[in-house]
Amino acid sequence: MLDFKLLKTDARTKARAGLVHTDHGTIKTPVFMPVGTRGSVKAVEQRELLEINASIILGNTYHLYQRHGVEILRKFGGLHSFMSWPRPILTDSGGFQILSLSDLRKLSEEGVEFRSHIDGSRHFFTPEKIIEVERTIGSDIMMVLDECPPYPSERDYVSKSVELTHNWAMRCKESFSASKPFYNFNQFLFAIVQGGVYPDLREKSARDLVAADFDGYAIGGLAVGEPAEEMYRIANFVTDILPEDKPRYLMGVGTPANLLEAVERGVDMFDCVLPPRNGRNSQVFTSTGKLNVRNAGYADDEASLDSECDCYACKNYSRGYIRHLFSVDEIFGLQLASLHNLRFFISLMEQTRLAILNDRFVEFKTETLTRMNSLKKEEI
């Protein structure tokens, strides 16, 4: 069973600070996890991820399976060794990616059949198969196979989907328990609570999965287009059902404000492609708001991206230089912006954690969100 230590729960909110111990190191929660879908966090080096204090990164089971197969990963001794990453890895199952293949896939109780988006080849993912693939990848935290309904979806559809997701989760757990890691470290399995925006379905999903005693619980099916208030409401509802002594992971979320609101509602772990993706598009997160560093107004700006940031980009380069790099299409521009944005998200969770431990989470959240709105008029 995963060793999760809950250090503190905020007296005024549900915000928590904890420690997740894995054989590849300890994760301090709340935590932001950079996404390295195909074994690389886009345009950021592994040593830079260490430098900005990324304590865990994501990989994607579907994408790693597609290219270039698990045999190669097994030969290399797993993904940690393949990509030279010493800290924990979490793999999502790829259910979300497969299901978005729409006409390339066929869903059944047994599993999901799909045609590769690369070469059209046919594959069949079952819960058992996913566990086998994640064993071969060697992620520290494995996610179950789930179905993530789009937003909006009819209640009936979501209800059946919750049942399917539950059955798959139980088969994943069985398969997980019956198998051993391929490499010399422990792996853990998280379940995924589904149920769309229907509280009763969310409740059923959560209660049934909690009863089965997983290592941790993710909240899936959010950040798929619903209003932010809906996301917060559902997250809040679900964390009330989840056990205190297990980590909680809100999948695919989100903006800095989303993260703080979800922490307030008892979430511990986050992942999102936003920081590097925005970085590649010259959109930069700062403590006073978002800015588009490509704007001509920054051409002679000698300030760093964010005067409060300690990343390599902010300690060495000006907005003017980074604006120049984007303007002349130099790759180094997006390297710096991606690195900075990731550091911004990681640092935001570090500061949040300290605030929780120091009994000032509410004040921290208010101050942070207020300051982040100060640049609003310059918005991208």
Next chain:
Amino acid sequence: MLDFKLLKTDARTKARAGLVHTDHGTIKTPVFMPVGTRGSVKAVEQRELLEINASIILGNTYHLYQRHGVEILRKFGGLHSFMSWPRPILTDSGGFQILSLSDLRKLSEEGVEFRSHIDGSRHFFTPEKIIEVERTIGSDIMMVLDECPPYPSERDYVSKSVELTHNWAMRCKESFSASKPFYNFNQFLFAIVQGGVYPDLREKSARDLVAADFDGYAIGGLAVGEPAEEMYRIANFVTDILPEDKPRYLMGVGTPANLLEAVERGVDMFDCVLPPRNGRNSQVFTSTGKLNVRNAGYADDEASLDSECDCYACKNYSRGYIRHLFSVDEIFGLQLASLHNLRFFISLMEQTRLAILNDRFVEFKTETLTRMNSLKKEEI
């Protein structure tokens, strides 16, 4: 006058080892200079350039002038400060780039009028203007404005071109002598020997420029399509005329073999876009030859790109992983290949220098070229 110390000339060839002192540090020659046309060596960070021991990099006067103008560079205190690069910078004048604009430019004795390749705006570069721009960039080594005739060119054309290049060089020198650096460090001026593949024109160009006593001498107009043997013959001919006590720079050259052949003929400095450009295309230089790391045959190869290389890519990642990165279009792949290729070229010149100092340049060159051919059958 530039402080160049010739430490040793090989007893059996014209190969030399020396030291070029600038206010931004000492350059050990022979040296390979990475090209950072627009204030960035593509996909490689400044701290990585330090790490792979780049002792000097290039910038391009034309491109920096085009985007985004010298006023910004002046505001930032010059290119060193703009791009946070603490070591020497050499700027080529951009003559080569302007002249390749063909129908966008008009050449006269006075200078060259051109329309911007970006926005069509009209500009006039004279020798005096180039010096002013290079003063504003603040490069340690400034190149004169020259005309670089294409290959092949008629003797008559080249003859007139040599005259023009000489007149421009003299005006550059006058303007250089009459002006002072904008920033608190010294700048130096190199002349460029032209004359195509015509020995008598090369001789005239070289003798006249030597008489004018520049800080160093470049050999321009080579590596423009002529056979390698022709390049070696002309380089050899020109270095016989150039003074012993000034550094010699062969512009835009070249492959590892080109470098070794030119060192043998008395050249000290090189620049070329080949290492990062090839790297971006997954072509990797190694001590046993070139390989295309994207080839499927490397998919499960656990070896590093080059077992003898000390770069970050080779110390941490396998060919299999780097092949995967290229295959799934991850930017990190080209970052690693660019970094490695640059380190390969820099290291080649470091080893060459040691060989010269240890009286074994000829043996080193033969061994190195023989080993580099061993992978030939796998050639790209």
